[in-house]
Amino acid sequence: MLKAEKNDDFYTLLDKSIEKLYQNPEECIVFTQGIILNQQSIERRNLLQNVISQAYAMKGEYIQSIRVSLDVETLDSYNTPSDFAKFYSDYVLAEQYQNLQLYNQSQKLIDQLLKEERPSLKDNANYLITFAKLYQLQALNYLVLKDYTKALEFFNKSDESLKISSKENKILLIENSIFRASVFRQIGHLDESKAQLLNILKDLESNPDYNFLFALASHRLAYVYFLENNYQLAIDVNEKALNRIDNYEYLGMKNVIYSSLAKNYLAINNKEKYKENNTLFSESKVELESNQKEGIRYLLKLTEAHESNSFSYLADSEKSKSFYIGIASCILVVGLLFYLISENKRSIEAKKQFVFFEKQNKKLDQAINSYQQDKLEEIVDEIQIKETKRNLIIGKETEDEILEKLKDFEKSNRFLSKEMSLAVLAGQFETNTKYLSEVINKYKGKNFNSYINELRVNYIAYLMKENPEFLNYKVSYLAEVSGFSSHSSFTTVFKSITGMSPNVYIQQLNQMRNEEV
Numbered sequence: 001m002l003k004a005e006k007n008d009d010f011y012t013l014l015d016k017s018i019e020k021l022y023q024n025p026e027e028c029i030v031f032t033q034g035i036i037l038n039q040q041s042i043e044r045r046n047l048l049q050n051v052i053s054q055a056y057a058m059k060g061e062y063i064q065s066i067r068v069s070l071d072v073e074t075l076d077s078y079n080t081p082s083d084f085a086k087f088y089s090d091y092v093l094a095e096q097y098q099n100l101q102l103y104n105q106s107q108k109l110i111d112q113l114l115k116e117e118r119p120s121l122k123d124n125a126n127y128l129i130t131f132a133k134l135y136q137l138q139a140l141n142y143l144v145l146k147d148y149t150k151a152l153e154f155f156n157k158s159d160e161s162l163k164i165s166s167k168e169n170k171i172l173l174i175e176n177s178i179f180r181a182s183v184f185r186q187i188g189h190l191d192e193s194k195a196q197l198l199n200i201l202k203d204l205e206s207n208p209d210y211n212f213l214f215a216l217a218s219h220r221l222a223y224v225y226f227l228e229n230n231y232q233l234a235i236d237v238n239e240k241a242l243n244r245i246d247n248y249e250y251l252g253m254k255n256v257i258y259s260s261l262a263k264n265y266l267a268i269n270n271k272e273k274y275k276e277n278n279t280l281f282s283e284s285k286v287e288l289e290s291n292q293k294e295g296i297r298y299l300l301k302l303t304e305a306h307e308s309n310s311f312s313y314l315a316d317s318e319k320s321k322s323f324y325i326g327i328a329s330c331i332l333v334v335g336l337l338f339y340l341i342s343e344n345k346r347s348i349e350a351k352k353q354f355v356f357f358e359k360q361n362k363k364l365d366q367a368i369n370s371y372q373q374d375k376l377e378e379i380v381d382e383i384q385i386k387e388t389k390r391n392l393i394i395g396k397e398t399e400d401e402i403l404e405k406l407k408d409f410e411k412s413n414r415f416l417s418k419e420m421s422l423a424v425l426a427g428q429f430e431t432n433t434k435y436l437s438e439v440i441n442k443y444k445g446k447n448f449n450s451y452i453n454e455l456r457v458n459y460i461a462y463l464m465k466e467n468p469e470f471l472n473y474k475v476s477y478l479a480e481v482s483g484f485s486s487h488s489s490f491t492t493v494f495k496s497i498t499g500m501s502p503n504v505y506i507q508q509l510n511q512m513r514n515e516e517v
Helices: 007-023 025-036 041-059 060-071 072-076 082-097 103-115 127-142 148-161 167-186 190-204 208-227 231-245 251-267 271-302 315-342 345-359 363-370 375-391 396-412 420-429 435-446 446-464 468-472 475-481 489-498 502-516
Strands: none
Touching: 007 025, 007 041, 007 167, 025 041, 025 208, 041 060, 041 208, 041 251, 060 082, 082 103, 082 127, 082 271, 103 127, 103 420, 127 148, 127 167, 127 396, 148 345, 167 190, 167 208, 190 208, 208 231, 208 251, 231 251, 231 502, 251 271, 251 475, 396 420, 396 435, 420 435, 435 446, 446 468, 446 475, 446 489, 446 502, 468 502, 475 489, 489 502
């Protein structure tokens, strides 16, 4: 199966390149670029390009990652790409989808790849290990999409496919163990998750070759400690992880560690450390989000041939839609101004409070769908819908599909992600931002930001109502949990939706509980 080629110097260098990926991404890029220069085989160049691509992704440089891994000009320079090269280009596309949080696209593409039979590649060692990596990617997709049974199934398949002895396979097995521990945590088996992560960290403790894996496992373990309310231990583990990668450009990994540290310091009321880590988190988040959005735009253009129907734009219809949406927006603004003038602030807030408490008596997803609009807002919405319907170019089937995906999205809690944006959600829905924005405006009666903010406020308000322990948390922590970037923005949005500040809402709930007792 190894075909003797596995014994040549190239695979020794490839293993070293992959090892450097988990030591220092910048050093990995320089080292691997040096190897590529001497390679004529498209198959070997693809393998090396993917290592460099992963290094850029770990640095948070998504466009550069895509450029390297989906290097169309390089592929076109060869007369006839091999069967493996064609297969591998689809694999790296699925990997890039996942890097950019486009999990549905990644899952569908992998499903297709797993169904296709390739007799010519059955003895190709590179194909076999790529298949193991494909299983791992699919397991991660299912983990994010909360299908934990499928996730475990594919992690096991990945393990079973890693039968060749190499450093790359060893790393993949360690990764699978770390991710498998995350599945156990998600299904509530905290002790099992913790035991597995502690064993992994024991092996990685003194091995400088696996800095990234040590940080990854440590962060996952810290999350278990956080769920157990062992905040100081979670901090210690995260700090140790950060120390291992502090001198290297693992921006995405550092970002999640900063976020975890901020939450834990907030929980023990260490405001200085909370502020310090939250600032680092916010700064790295801004950079990552910007890079991610640009990466999605670049990838969508690059893969237009793959998904031309999903990401097509019509210039003339854009102008038409913008014109009528502008008219509807003007009507909406005028109507709201008239309403605000004719109604005094006190009555508005009282009405909001009444509606909001009514909503909290139902399940969260039902509450969101059953939210009652003020009479004037209903009239304005009706005008807006009529204007939009008359000129909307979205097909009914596409519209219904987006609405169904929005329904699933509202139940998934993915709206709590601080990385959530219109571009990211459109990518996950396999549509474009214009279509998604119009459907939200038409059927939800608000723009994307207002829609996300209302989902977040309803989520945290429901938690506070159903779980009394949340009433004891600081408002800054509630803001963090519900996906807001700051205490002030959370308070402002919460009051605009409910008619009361978070503190007043907590007082109201406490009062109701006392009356029940």
